[in-house]
Amino acid sequence: MNNWFRNGTPWVWLNAGAVSISLIMVAGLLGMIAVNGLGHFWPKAVAEFDYTEGEDAEVQRVLGEVSRSETMTAAAMREAGYVVPEDEEIVTRHLIKRGNRDATGRDFVWYIGENASEFRYPENAMVLERLTWGDLIGYLKDYREDGEVVAEGDEARERFTERLQETSASVQEIGRIERFEIGAVNYEIEQIRLQQRALDLNPQLSDEERAEQAALLDEQRAEFQERYDALEDRRNELRREVRRFAITAELMDGREQEVVLADIVRATWPNDMSVPAKAREYVSVFWDFVSGFPREANTEGGILPAIFGTVLMVIIMSIVVTPFGVLAAIYLREYAKQGPLVRTIRISVNNLAGVPSIVFGVFGLGFFIYFLGGAIDRTFYPEALPAPTYGSPAIIWASLTLALLTLPVVIVSTEEGLSRIPSTIRQGSLALGATKAETLWRIVVPLAAPAMMTGLILAVARAAGEVAPLMLVGVVKLAPNLPIDGSFPFLHLDRAFMHLGFHIYDVGFQSPNVEAGRPLVYATALILVLLIIVLNVTAVTIRNHLREKYKSESD
């Protein structure tokens, strides 16, 4: 034994253990995000059980999805105010998603397993995803048209599902009118208001000219107002139509509740679904999540604006960072005189990658938004003042800030690529009479292109996951408009935007109903992690490929 310790084997094993623990943590983290993120869309069984707290308390029927379960000591639960049977020392508690936030107030409640009866899974338990107030969990009683009961029981279910497909098309139409068409008209009317104000502020116009142009604007305004009214009429008509149909559901406490079909997004009977049906449902829910707009303070609905904002921001950032990063690297490696100064610059650039990202956010807020944006507003948008146009958080400033943040990544990677190109290639080109510029653009840069690509991908991966600086320079929890739409000039760089990473922070920590938002946070995290891992793996693969290539060439 003593000898065993002396030759160091146990310490080697301990070191190996450190690797095992790291691997377990990595795998566990990814696995947890994957399981929770993907599992959210799978229709969960609805459990029914009877619950009694204490011996002579009333028996309560509970209906809901089991969100998660934990093992706790009875003492801790008693401390928290639960009634736990005297003889129990360790209890299991279940977090039940009861839904019906409007009726019961709390949609997530802990129940002590020891106080509950066996779980039953009634086939007629129904889960309604609604536009407001979250899910409704209950039993379908009847189906109504214009307030009259048309069908009950199984027939009601049939009629209801049929009708729901029809109404959902109308509901989508209403959403489209509200979100896009009315939004576009409002934007135009706002533009006319600003033009009017610019007219008033312009000192060079004579009174006649001003009146003439004002009349023109009035005409346009009237036109848009007319379009607005027409759209509103159409929407109201659709709304009246879909509000004719309703169902009545029995809740877990026996109360009945009427729900208009216009408020229902989807209806499922999870205990009565086969696995293929569940799979179909899964795909449909997942698609709605990726392509839908958020509802209920972001805790429900989809994350399309967040995906859109993240991607657009990263694209604008790439457009900025690529030329600057690549040319700066070429300058440092090919043109600048290699000496202590360039070495210092190189180390500084390298170290900027280690400067906390929030520092860049502070710089972006002060310099880009307040200084540059403020100057732009005063010069080009005096009519909108004091409301800022570019002097407030916007996607352009977020992109520029992240471009600064990722510059070192691109520069370092490009420089590495340039330094790996054997000098014989350059000398060959120069010896044939090519100028330095020709050598660079025709020979060196194409060879180093994959390295630049790697740098750009790494930059994109870093930018996509960065949240702290964005909180200061452009991200909002809910952006009413996407930065790209059908109104001139189509790309609105002055708009704030939504972002996947910030969405996680916002829903997980700022929302009033964290429990309801939790699955969505996991799903969003999953998408973000996938995006970043794919980007990184691509970059690493390109880099390794490149290294191998030059290794063999220089041999």
Place this chain on the structure above:
Amino acid sequence: MNTVSSDNSVTQGAAASQLPSGSARARLRRWRGVKDVSAKVLVATFGLAVVGALALIFIYLFSEVMPLLQSGDSDVRSSYEAPGGSDAETVHVGSNRHRSLAVRFTDDRRAIFFKPISGDITKTVDLPLPEDAVVTARAQAEPRTRISAVGLETGEVLIVEQEFSETFSDGQRHVDGDIKFPMESEDGPLLDIAEDGTAVRNLAVQRGSGGISLAVELADGRLELINFAETTSFMTGETTVEIKRFSLESPEDASITRMLMDITGRVLLAGDDAGRVHYFDISRPANARRLDVRQVMEDDDVSVTAMEYLLGSESLIVGGSDGRVTQWFLVRDEDNVRRLQQVRSFESHDAPIRTIAPEYGRKGFATADESGVVKVHYSTSQRTLLTQRVADNRSIRTLAFAPRANALYAVDEDERFHIVDVNNAHPEISVGALWGQVWYEGRSEGAYVWQSSSATDEFEPKFSLVPLTVGTLKAAFYAMLFAIPLAIMGAIYSAYFMSPRMRSTVKPTIEIMEALPTVILGFLAGLWLAPFVESNLPSVFSILLLVPASMLLFAWLWTRVISPSLGRLIPDGWEAAILIPVVLLVGWFCVWISPSIEIWFFSGDMRQWLTDVGITYDQRNALVVGIAMGFAVIPTIYSISEDAVFNVPKHLTQGSLALGATPWQTMMKVVLLTASPGIFSAVMIGFGRAVGETMIVLMATGNSPVVNFNIFEGMRTLSANIAVEMGETAVGGTHYRILFLAALVLFVLTFVVNTAAELVRQRLRRKYSSL
């Protein structure tokens, strides 16, 4: 490449006659030269632009912080004879926010509105006082209330409120001033306090939440307390004023020189000519009594010549005939009695203090003396910011701040007005206020506190960076405590003992975690890990003990029992893979046994047990942050130290092994020693990352700025503080600039740490190549 060049030479040789003419070739050559130069210029421009942009970050951050370090300046803008004539004495001066209109009250019953820059009179209002009235006392409520009062020889008091109104027309701002009498009754605005014609000797007025209060000391020693309680009827919306009147005993052993009341209506302070301040508790006016007498001057022949409350009427500034300026407030002593206590003192004047003027919106004030010198001080930072000789050897009788504290109005004994421009944007900041213990208002001792804003206007901002710095270091410390052992041990194993095949997958796997967005780690830490740790607290500690122990036990079993019996099926270098199930099993066991441990040792609830022992437990605490942020820095440290260990020249290790050392001995005595600078630099870079990390600490701590190293309590770091507060600051304000300062501190700190690490690494690389 070779083929291309040989092709070229062939074409050139064979087709020499087809070359373009000499002039065309010269043109082409010139054109190529131009392109070459312009490419060079373009590249250099972009290169320098990038370097400039990166330098700009530092310069800009610094330029935003600079104003904090400047002490401000002042300048006498204009001096003129008092508007309305110097025969009458000035009782009181006030002005509007934009300094475009000011008002002067004189003792010959006039209120004169004038333009402060020029002294031009715009309007004169006669005060409703009897013709032969002689003003014997004057008082002012907090400047922001714009209420002042005068007491007459006849025992009457007049309360006056200035009003400035602004109107916009034709794109121009018009300012108008007016006088109101808030306590006007059917008998007129004058209040007869004495009722028998005894003169008013001293007067104090204040407006608090309960309405206006007056304290009047009459020449015969009576001390009267009058409270005008305003009540608004819920039904009609009408305001009715209820007058309550109480009589107090004036202290017999002193002659009062100055009286003050606070805005809560609980405290009446009176200074006397023997250098003392008397504290009356008037919270229950019916049985008001003197609680304390405090000598505020060094000798009893020095009298209190000026005494004023600062904004919020919590702090008392006392000026004496010896020129000393001190700050006092009521502090609860051991017997739970509030007593006046000196908190700090400011730069003294050479002449007796004549008057003190508090600022409208901050805890600053100005003092003026009998030789015409004005000093501007700030209480929290204990700074005397400006000293300005306003009037040559003439005593300054009246002093008032403009509402935005950007000007002072001083009136000297010859009734000359002096308008002093004051530029003093950030008086709250001093090295002591940022980094030292500061005794804030309402506290019983100095403390390190960060509290930048509050709901009330009279709030004293507390800008100590100590809690934030301690929080940053605390988070980084626990993160490093978790990360360093795992990362370095892991690096040693993967670089030296692990089989190459396993290494080629393990290394990228751990490294890819570096790219994982920290917002995800933070969210898992805050929403999953924190509640999990809270309900399974014993398992954290049992894992810490049992996992290493079980590894050793399993290692012994494996090397002695299992592996020989399997015929050494699995070669060396795969220990890490074999250990994975062991770690998983032990981890699961620890979590499973956790409730039982709680029952056996901690009476069922470890969290409660901790609280009973006296340890505060927050759900989101340093333990959670340590694990989550440790996780974030493991890949950084691991990757760099793995490189350092792996790149140790092979002949060193081979030499050591050839001399009979075991692999472990070689590792410890040769490899680690050689690679230690690299590992050190890895730790530095990891530390830099932990210091600046924002999202994890933002989400996994409670963000409470506490000063301690308790592992079960949260913290607030510099970076998280910026993220939390940046959005709600006023651009250009002190708070805004302090957040920039925090960013600059982070920038410089990480830059220095990273540069040091980089230099160490470069030296190591040179050493390796020379070995």
